[in-house]
Amino acid sequence: MSGWKPVSVDPNEADDFDLGQDLIEPDVEPPQSTSAKAKTSQPTQQNPQLASSSDHNNNSFFNFTSFTAPKIDLSNTLNPILQKEQVKELRFSGGDTLDEPVWKTLQRDIHSIGIKLFSVIWPASLSKLAKVQQHNLLIYARNTGVNLGINYDEVTNNLENDISSTIDDSDLKKLDWDLWGPLVFILLFSVIVGVLSPTTSNSVVFSGVFTLIWVTFAIIAINIQLLGGTISFFSALSTTGYALFPLLISATVSIFVKLFLVRFLLFVVFVSWSIYAATLNLKVNGVLPGRIFLAIYPVGLVYATLGWLCVIT
């Protein structure tokens, strides 16, 4: 009790008095500042409301009704996230697929997954598309002034004859990204490694491998995206994830085959297959011509590590 001391209150710092002052003397501000305020009315929406309410009931000490139901607007919440992305807002106007049957949606997605899987199983089917895409990317790089270490003057003659007409747009549309393939393949791969692990704690091994592979693939995808070109993060993730399929075959076989030599041969064959498939898919999806090796090098390292994991367990 004896420690109590009177505290001198600065009227400018006490919120209550501050608010009261504003209400009593609304004309303190010079007129030009109020016009500037009107221009940026969004953040200071509360002020005119307060001022007008104080006109009506000057008798009340504080007007609480203006606080109890403030309008909240969240519509700009996502803007910082979508700042660098292109956003399109559509209003359905008939003739689209908003009312299509469920079976059709399912069919389209399964078809898209099938095409991506086929492009990994038989990568040579992409070679023509990859050539055209690389040609287009070279033109894109020349027009945007990307330094690829290539003398554009030497290849200008080749660039002039346009070969992009030999493919149609639907070929590329089919290769839109999705993450079903990576999800299923990484799950299966983690199960195989988890079950094969000799320790009793295979659930820890499983979860660890699962998380580690996802994190690794995310880092790889960031690397590929940062190398430039027209590939997006998710497209890179999808491509490198789908190309995991050959490794999955070798992992499945190595459950049954314990012979080191056979496992090693499988490792060499299937890892090269994975890397070849990933290379062609990355070329199609928009990695710049001079940077394929930079993009594929870490991918190859990861595939080799995962493949080697299957050899030694």
Next chain:
Amino acid sequence: MSEQQQERTLFQRLSESSHPIALIFFLGIRISSLLAYLFGLLFTKNFILLFITVILLLAADFWNVKNISGRLLVGLRWWNETDQNGDSIWVFETADPNRYINPIDSKVFWILLYSTPALWIALAIFAVLKFEFLSLILVIIAISLTLTNTLAFSKCDKFGKANNIATDMFGRVSGGLLNRINPLNFLNR
């Protein structure tokens, strides 16, 4: 007796839906992923099996909400597409305003859309407190998948429902708080 009455009216209400099958699938997959995570270990000792089940249920839920439930129940859809320069474009589509949106469908959709990520975030806090880091992996995946759908559909809706909910909640909280500290109320007592 009254409880039974309540239940029957709830069932009756749900049966007024325009897309009952879509609604059942939406409810079923959303809730079953939560239930599998919460009570799965009572039925199986195999954590790997449970992990895979929950992940696949979450992925199925993500696909179902994004591609089926959203457009059938509330007439909204979002997707990501790549243009010729390889730039990704996020597209947020709304239905024709003259289209009839069933109030039951809409209510169930929005309530579950906002409550599920909130529940998963609560479960994440529990997982951290109990040092269950293997479960935490699952919960983080769940939060990222459900939250993506929630934010994207909110964007489709131009945050109409989100604004209503936030305004309502803030109004209730601040209203209660201000009424309690209102000196006039105290004087009037």
